[in-house]
Structures are given as C-alpha cells and as structure tokens.
Amino acid sequence: MIFGKYGSAFFVSYHVLPMNLLLIEDDAIETMKFQRVLKKIASPHKLMEAKNGEEALELLTSGNQLPDIILLDLNMPRMNGIEFLTKLKQHDQIKYLPTIILTTSENRHDLLECYKVGVAGYVIKPLKFEDYETKIKSVLEYWSNNELVKA
Numbered sequence: 001m002i003f004g005k006y007g008s009a010f011f012v013s014y015h016v017l018p019m020n021l022l023l024i025e026d027d028a029i030e031t032m033k034f035q036r037v038l039k040k041i042a043s044p045h046k047l048m049e050a051k052n053g054e055e056a057l058e059l060l061t062s063g064n065q066l067p068d069i070i071l072l073d074l075n076m077p078r079m080n081g082i083e084f085l086t087k088l089k090q091h092d093q094i095k096y097l098p099t100i101i102l103t104t105s106e107n108r109h110d111l112l113e114c115y116k117v118g119v120a121g122y123v124i125k126p127l128k129f130e131d132y133e134t135k136i137k138s139v140l141e142y143w144s145n146n147e148l149v150k151a
C-alpha cells in the first residue's frame with residue numbers, strides 16, 4: 001500500500017499505477033457516480049470526459065494527450081457507443097486504445113456487436129452503488145496491472 005496526501009487529508013490508496021481515463025457518458029448522474037468511486041478509492045487516475053461519441057472523437061483527434069483506456073457507454077445521443085467504436089477502429093492512430101463498455105444493457109445483440117467491432121471488455125453496471133463501486137474498482141485495478149501503450 002502507498003500512503004498519499006490529498007488536500008489536507010491523508011488517505012491510503014490502492015497500489016495502482018496512475019492512468020489517464022476517458023469516460024464517454026451522456027448521463028450526468030452516471031458521470032457523477034463514476035467520479036464518486038474515483039474519490040472514494042482515492043484514485044490516482046486522471047479523468048477526461050466526453051458526453052457522446054462525437055465529442056470523444058474530437059477529443060481523441062485534437063492532438064491532446066491520449067487516454068490509456070476508454071470507458072464507453074452505449075446509449076447516447078448524437079453518436080452512440082457502437083457508432084463511436086466503429087469510427088475509432090477506422091483511425092490508425094487511436095484504434096489500439098483499449099475500450100471497455102460500461103452499460104446497463106444486458107442486450108445480447110449489443111454485446112456481440114461490441115465484441116465483433118473489437119472491445120477490450122464489456123461490463124454491466126450494477127444498480128446498487130456498492131456493487132457498482134466494487135466492479136469499477138476491479139476494472140481499474142485490472143487495467144492498471146496491464147502494460148499500456150502510453151502514447
């Protein structure tokens with residue numbers, strides 16, 4: 001375990017390497033839930049946010065620092081998750097970015113479609129916050145244990 005300092009309060013953080021995360025999510029409540037988990041686990045990760053696929057693509061192609069992983073919602077206005085994925089895979093510079101679906105959709109068609117286009121994971125968000133927190137924590141721990149491209 002690593003002891004760190006956040007503001008004036010000391011916390012015990014999980015032994016995870018810091019990552020740049022891109023959360024693509026249209027629902028502000030969902031984004032707040034995700035931020036709440038990061039805060040609760042004293043996450044060392046940096047969070048970028050986009051409200052739909054279109055905004056995410058702009059962000060990824062604007063020359064900004066790229067995220068290490070992408071967390072992607074499926075149901076979004078303008079450009080939904082699968083449309084975004086399809087576009088992402090057409091971009092040589094960004095198509096390698098590990099993309100994990102974060103959704104409430106247990107729709108098998110969505111799941112197959114996502115794996116077909118090429119996702120690194122498909123995670124169904126539990127409704128109960130405690131369960132959601134446990135799952136997000138484990139996803140972040142898993143990915144911080146991976147070798148990432150760090151472009």
Ligand SMILES: [Mg+2]
Nearest residue numbers: 026073075076
């Ligand atoms: Mg949504």
